Amino acid sequence: MNNPVIQIQNLHKYYSTTHILKGINLSVQAGQVVGYIGPNGAGKSTTLKILIGLLTDYAGEVSVLGYDVKTDPIAVKSRIGYVPENAALYDTLTPMEYLQFIGQLYGMDETTIERRAFDLLGLFELSGHVNARMTTFSKGMRQKVLLISGLIHNPEIIFLDEPLSGLDANTVVLVKAIIRQLADAGKTVFYSSHIMDVVEKISDRIIIIDKGQIIADGTFAELQQQHSGSLEQLFGQLTGSDDQQNTATEFINTLTK
Amino acid sequence: MKPIVLWFVVRLNPLWRVLGSDPVALRAIVDVKLTMDNRRSYASLGRYGQSKAGEDKNNQFLIVLGIYTFFGLFTGLSMLAIPPKEALFIPLTITFGYLMVFCAMTLLSDFSSLILDSADNQIILPRPVNGRTLLLARIVHIAGYLFSIAIALSLVGIIVVTFRFGPLAGIMFLIMSLLSSILMVFLTNVFYLLLMQFTSEERLREVINYFQIVMAIVFYGSYQLVPRLMDRDTMLQAVEWKSWFYFVPPMWMAGAVDMVVQPAFDWPHALLTVLAIGLPFAGLWVMNRVLGPVFNARLAGLEQDSVPTTTQTGPEQASSIMQRLSHLLTNNPLERAAFGFVWRVTARDRKFKLKTYPQLGFGLAYIIAMSVGGFGAFGKSGGFYLFALYYTGLFVMTAQYQLSASDDFKASWVYGSTPISRPGEILSGAMKALIAKFMVPFYALVAIYIAWRFGLDKIDDIVLAFTNSLIMSLASAMATERRLPFSIAHDVVKRSNTARGFVVLFVLGLIAGAHYGLTLIPYGVWVAVPFSIGTFWYLFSRYRQTSWAQIVLE
Numbered sequence: 119m120n121n122p123v124i125q126i127q128n129l130h131k132y133y134s135t136t137h138i139l140k141g142i143n144l145s146v147q148a149g150q151v152v153g154y155i156g157p158n159g160a161g162k163s164t165t166l167k168i169l170i171g172l173l174t175d176y177a178g179e180v181s182v183l184g185y186d187v188k189t190d191p192i193a194v195k196s197r198i199g200y201v202p203e204n205a206a207l208y209d210t211l212t213p214m215e216y217l218q219f220i221g222q223l224y225g226m227d228e229t230t231i232e233r234r235a236f237d238l239l240g241l242f243e244l245s246g247h248v249n250a251r252m253t254t255f256s257k258g259m260r261q262k263v264l265l266i267s268g269l270i271h272n273p274e275i276i277f278l279d280e281p282l283s284g285l286d287a288n289t290v291v292l293v294k295a296i297i298r299q300l301a302d303a304g305k306t307v308f309y310s311s312h313i314m315d316v317v318e319k320i321s322d323r324i325i326i327i328d329k330g331q332i333i334a335d336g337t338f339a340e341l342q343q344q345h346s347g348s349l350e351q352l353f354g355q356l357t358g359s360d361d362q363q364n365t366a367t368e369f370i371n372t373l374t375k
Numbered sequence: 376m377k378p379i380v381l382w383f384v385v386r387l388n389p390l391w392r393v394l395g396s397d398p399v400a401l402r403a404i405v406d407v408k409l410t411m412d413n414r415r416s417y418a419s420l421g422r423y424g425q426s427k428a429g430e431d432k433n434n435q436f437l438i439v440l441g442i443y444t445f446f447g448l449f450t451g452l453s454m455l456a457i458p459p460k461e462a463l464f465i466p467l468t469i470t471f472g473y474l475m476v477f478c479a480m481t482l483l484s485d486f487s488s489l490i491l492d493s494a495d496n497q498i499i500l501p502r503p504v505n506g507r508t509l510l511l512a513r514i515v516h517i518a519g520y521l522f523s524i525a526i527a528l529s530l531v532g533i534i535v536v537t538f539r540f541g542p543l544a545g546i547m548f549l550i551m552s553l554l555s556s557i558l559m560v561f562l563t564n565v566f567y568l569l570l571m572q573f574t575s576e577e578r579l580r581e582v583i584n585y586f587q588i589v590m591a592i593v594f595y596g597s598y599q600l601v602p603r604l605m606d607r608d609t610m611l612q613a614v615e616w617k618s619w620f621y622f623v624p625p626m627w628m629a630g631a632v633d634m635v636v637q638p639a640f641d642w643p644h645a646l647l648t649v650l651a652i653g654l655p656f657a658g659l660w661v662m663n664r665v666l667g668p669v670f671n672a673r674l675a676g677l678e679q680d681s682v683p684t685t686t687q688t689g690p691e692q693a694s695s696i697m698q699r700l701s702h703l704l705t706n707n708p709l710e711r712a713a714f715g716f717v718w719r720v721t722a723r724d725r726k727f728k729l730k731t732y733p734q735l736g737f738g739l740a741y742i743i744a745m746s747v748g749g750f751g752a753f754g755k756s757g758g759f760y761l762f763a764l765y766y767t768g769l770f771v772m773t774a775q776y777q778l779s780a781s782d783d784f785k786a787s788w789v790y791g792s793t794p795i796s797r798p799g800e801i802l803s804g805a806m807k808a809l810i811a812k813f814m815v816p817f818y819a820l821v822a823i824y825i826a827w828r829f830g831l832d833k834i835d836d837i838v839l840a841f842t843n844s845l846i847m848s849l850a851s852a853m854a855t856e857r858r859l860p861f862s863i864a865h866d867v868v869k870r871s872n873t874a875r876g877f878v879v880l881f882v883l884g885l886i887a888g889a890h891y892g893l894t895l896i897p898y899g900v901w902v903a904v905p906f907s908i909g910t911f912w913y914l915f916s917r918y919r920q921t922s923w924a925q926i927v928l929e
Binding site: 170171172192193195196200202204206207208210211215218219220222223224225251 | 397399400402403404406407410411414496497498499500501502503504505
């Protein structure tokens, strides 16, 4: 058995007095696509931020690619890619300038960045916008640039937080295929999303987190042994909010009261 | 400016390595930040002709530098050209004091967003860049601006000193100016950190905002007051050495320059020079080693997924002042909605507060400073209180300029999607809220001060000036593009302000002049009041009938 690329042991995290993560244990092998899902406020983004070395004031052991995230964050950061949820980028720059900048932060040499950035932008059908400022870009176009910026240095592990938001249907198919092929090439994709259909289809392994704890972990087939149905239904049952039908009825009634 | 800064950054590569940062990443960050700064202000000027992607012209900053050089002209000439050589210490102190105040003010008001930029956390921190590199990049970025400002401010001073006391003194003056700005970067950083120590994280930005407002007012007020309170004669005498001199930062810088000017190589001068050179560098060192990591960690905390606040369930109690006022002052639902909306958002939107409240504070400080300290006879003359009253009206107008701008301007789609047939009612409701919330209290404050200083018989002037100011606000709102509250980006507001400001100033001058003419006629002012109120009423009803065709939506 080779070493896990992500290893979390007994991870606890507090925001002031709020206990966000209550003892997460997790280990991920290379070449997996891991879908990390949970309701809002369950601690998904917090886990991601700890894994990529953004938050270091946690309790427990977290290592990525054999490096301790707390003591060696730079080593971790240079080997992973991260695409954040909230589409933050410097939008007064052009995609090429932005990617140049990000590539330089990864210590890449400029001609390599330029060549890669140009080709990748072209594959995402942004060739015509390479030198246009991103202030005018749609959400989907920004998301494409963000995806490239998280992958341009060819990382070992890719952390994606809601990576498909704003993308059109064809691009969603493309990105899903990219994720699959990255995993087939031995890379690890750690994927967080609210879109259950996508998670169900592309994940080799699904981890459900609720209120700071892992409540389910396994392949989709394994999860189905506990509860049958789609991932969506399963998720509802596990996170204790499977009464949506009645709530919906109540909602309609309130509108006409 | 960018090429110069980058040139220095590359030349100083060994220094960055010694300080424990990555020179390549540092250069990349500074490069990108300066590029973005240039575009940001450029975009504000040329929003409509924005196809020239290659062009990065930052005229705005050059204009600011020009203005600062002009300020420097006054202090440089009055402080440094006249006093005899033996008495130069205090004038030098004042000059450096000005410089520091300007730097601190700029840091607190204009550059707080750079210091507290949290976009960096999401974009740069996930990359393999250590905290020290990011901190140094921030310092270099800010220092680039501050050095330009410091040089602009002291340019005249440098020339005067060089001319009078030789090039060595001039160079010393330049170095001390740059060191002053470094010291201020350090002090503002400490200031922000202290603030972060004492407040909970979710309130921090709010508190910083208020501090910025208060500090800006204090700085401006003291800048106005201090030189007026200072006795002219003592300035021309040689100083008597006091031990507290060693605790006043501008005096360190003054001491160092004075040492070369005299020349006087005695213990006090040497000690001051050591302080002047040592402390800015000590500050840099502390910032690099101690404060930086703490600061970034704290700042990272600012952005963390904040837990939504929970309140008691059920609608709020309908007893606030706002609600009572809105029922009193408005008489239809749309107007009332706009009133409440504007009232609430102006109390909560940080950008709005930061752009408006200091203006109000400046106005007050300015009026008090002028009436206390002088402007010679003008401060005590009959015309002054009128000037003060109309001046107040002018400052209230800035609130109105800002009203259409918001960071959340995109949310203004609701104006389009809801069935509003008479948008003028939104405008009138917003105007009423502004008058009730800013105009009346602020005017009352100034009016009380004036009644106390100049006597109760000025009440007629206060009333007329008030209604006239209302007319001015309305007229300027009606004469320019009418926009719904919080419906455009901040950048767009800046665009037309200067030209509009001059027109408003001119008209206001005319009205104030006419008002002054009326004070010479017995009961003239009282007779004018009903006319003024009538005009206001008429304009207001016209404003309220603004149709969609007259409204500019982006």
